[in-house]
Amino acid sequence: MKQSKHPRLIALALSIAVLIVAGIIAVTMYKCQLFNEGTAVYETFIFTTIAAIAGGVAAFWAGMTVAKPLLDTYLERTGYGLAKRTIYFQGDEEQVLRIKKDLRTSNLIKAENYDNPRISLADADLVILCIRKEYESAEKDNPDFPQSSNKPKIRTSEYTGWLESAHHQIDTITNGRLVDSQALIVFTDGWLDYKAKSLFAQRSFTTLVNTPGRIVSDIHSLLTTLPPRNGE
Incomplete structure (x- = not known):
């Protein structure tokens, strides 16, 4: 130093x-x-x-x-x-463009460090996975209890299908594709269940973001606290 x-x-x-x-x-x-x-x-x-x-x-x-x-x-x-650290985006294109727009507005880091097609998942310091909500309602009344005044809820088929897709996207990235010194942000406007969250809950330098206004501050925090890698 x-x-x-x-x-x-x-x-x-x-x-x-x-x-x-x-x-x-x-x-x-x-x-x-x-x-x-x-x-x-x-x-x-x-x-x-x-x-x-x-x-x-x-x-x-x-x-x-x-x-x-x-x-x-x-x-x-x-x-x-x-x-110097770089960001790799994967997932919903509209959400990716929204985050890149926020980064340009904040002028936090150089555009070439996140808006560059040559940045790969393996080389990036921070990976941002964007999962868009694709269901209207997560739960509906259980038809097996028609007379109940407080009907128990069951998951909608639409929500179940979305959860399976989200689980697959998260598992694809976290299952051996990232090293410990890489950070991960899962950004979604939907609601992940315990099964999906458990895929990254025990991983260091990983966070779940549900609101766009928070993501720039989380990017700043992760980029500046990551341990050295790649011979730094």
């Missing part, structure tokens, strides 16, 4: 300058006293102030020593994630 030394050199120079100026002021005020009875006041006030400044500078540098490596790592990972 490459770190710039310029901010630290500037901070060191400023710290030394503050100590020198404080020392000059203290010595000048002490030498210019006209009354001996003021000596104790100057010694107590001025030298205590110098000690406080020195302690503050020491605390500052201690904090810089601990925090700077962490901050440098965070900034480097964030910058790399947004500048």
Whole structure:
């Protein structure tokens, strides 16, 4: 990791300058006293102030020593994630176009990192699977209970067929096609059941998104927190 030394050199120079100026002021005020009875006041006030400044500078540098490596790592990972990582889309074309439009509007990452036909599922850092809702109602009244005031519900055949299709699409991607260091977003406006969710529930760097307004922030989060891969 490459770190710039310029901010630290500037901070060191400023710290030394503050100590020198404080020392000059203290010595000048002490030498210019006209009354001996003021000596104790100057010694107590001025030298205590110098000690406080020195302690503050020491605390500052201690904090810089601990925090700077962490901050440098965070900034480097964030910058790399947004500048270099790529996104692969699969699934419903209309939803894919909607997400790409949101990415262009946000100007979060370069278009060439997600709107490039040469990006493949195997090489992408983040895979977004879009599954469009294709049913009107997920449940209907159970006809076997015609007299019940609180009729139990059963799944509609339309919803069952959609779930089978969604399950197949998710299974096709998650079953050995992604490595642990790749992220996955399943974006759908439908309702997945437990069976479909269980396919990716235990997978790291994976999330389910049901609302378009959330997806750009999830993309940002995953791109900047993924572990290194491909020799990074």
